[in-house]
Amino acid sequence: MNARLKEPGIEQVKPGKYRIAIRIRLNGKIIERREIVSGTKEKARDRRYFLKRELREAKPAGSLKLPFKTFADALRIYREKRGPFSVEYEGSIKRVENDLGAAPLEGFEDRFEEYIRIFRITPSKRGNLRSPAAINRPIEIVKAVFSTLYALGLIKTNPINKVRFPEVKEIPRDITISEEDRKELIKAALKNPRTAHLADAINYAMQVPIRRSELVNMKIEDVDLFGASPSVRVRNGTTKNDMGTWKPIPPDMMAFFIRRKNEAKSKDEPVFGRTISGGRNDRSGENSCFVGLGDFKHSWDTIRREAKLPLIHFHDTRHVSATNLIDNGTPERVVMSIAGWKTNMLSTYYHREPKRALELVCFSRKCEDGVKTKRQKTG
Secondary structure (H helix, E strand, O other), X not given: OOOOOOEOOEEEEEXXXXXXXXXXXXXXXXXXXXXXXXXXXXXXXXXXXXXXXXXXXXXXXXXXXXXXXXXXXXXXXXXHHHOOOOHXXXXXXXXXXXXXXXXXXXXXXXXXXXXXXXXHHOOOOOOOOOOHHHHHHHHHHHHHHHHHHHHOOOOOOOOOOOOOOOOOOOOOOOOOOOHHHHHXXXXXXXXXXXXXXXXXXXXXXXXXXXXXXXXXXXXXXXXXXXXXXXXXXXXXXXXXOOOOEEEEOOHHHHHHHHHHHHHOOOOOOEOOEEEEEOOOOOXXXXXXXXXXXXXXXXXXXXXXXXXXXXXXXXXXXXXXHHHHHHHOOOOHHHHHHHHOOOOOOHHXXXXXXXXXXXXXXXXXXXXXXXXXXXXXXXX
């Protein structure tokens, strides 16, 4: 029998991650603790032993110093028990800490409710109302912080509940970019010498779900042209060893990736960018170097207007490319893996033209390519 033997109080949740659980009776009360331990099973076993001993001796677990009074103290515990986090998530935590770190935990839910109300009606730096994702982020962080405190037994109840602090539902933007639009965008980019270097990046983003930051940080060393499926790894800093996410290389871009791989002077060179004379700050030198895309928001707006397209954000290409992959027969789970979605975000970001949807309807099992129906010829 090959069934894995389970040790009481220790459960492996993923490779290198163990959940330890403790339940003891102290002074007539049942005390429970749960904690995630990274490392080996032996380390989890030792941690469980010491935590159990500390509970029986009525000492704070680990390096926690009680009592704690402010939300900044709660964030310190959250970082210690749940971290380390990605650079992006840590940046969001710091923004919340700057706004609410000095707030006392007693009555914190009242202050946080007022904070969210003001946050929702305050325009962003660009002057726009904040998106549902931007509003939900501080709610997610504060919920996670208090859930950690509750799991550690440091608070009796979690005041940040779903009833009082519901997350804002995201309304999907009805965005579609046709094949003709894609060609017009690439054509408009090539037409202007100041934006020509963005043509290949736009072509890639229109076919593969990718974030702007991932596109900018894509390195030559992560391009794999000789695997079973040509691909490129995007290291996004969301894991401790930064394994990143593998993205496919579209067939019509193989020549571009081969050329970039051959002409690159360093494996750390970005995949997308442009060649300039001298350096970024000194263009008078005779030597040339390859520089990355940087922040190309204004260039994207220039290209979009030149292509005579409505207001479309570059991030919308991520949703459009995901939709196209599904329409062409790619399984949803594969698209989620490529896009880096851990939850089914396709329900929010899946866009399709109404008439395009009709082409995918099947009234029998004998659909063309297993997806599309064959149109009946009339007459």
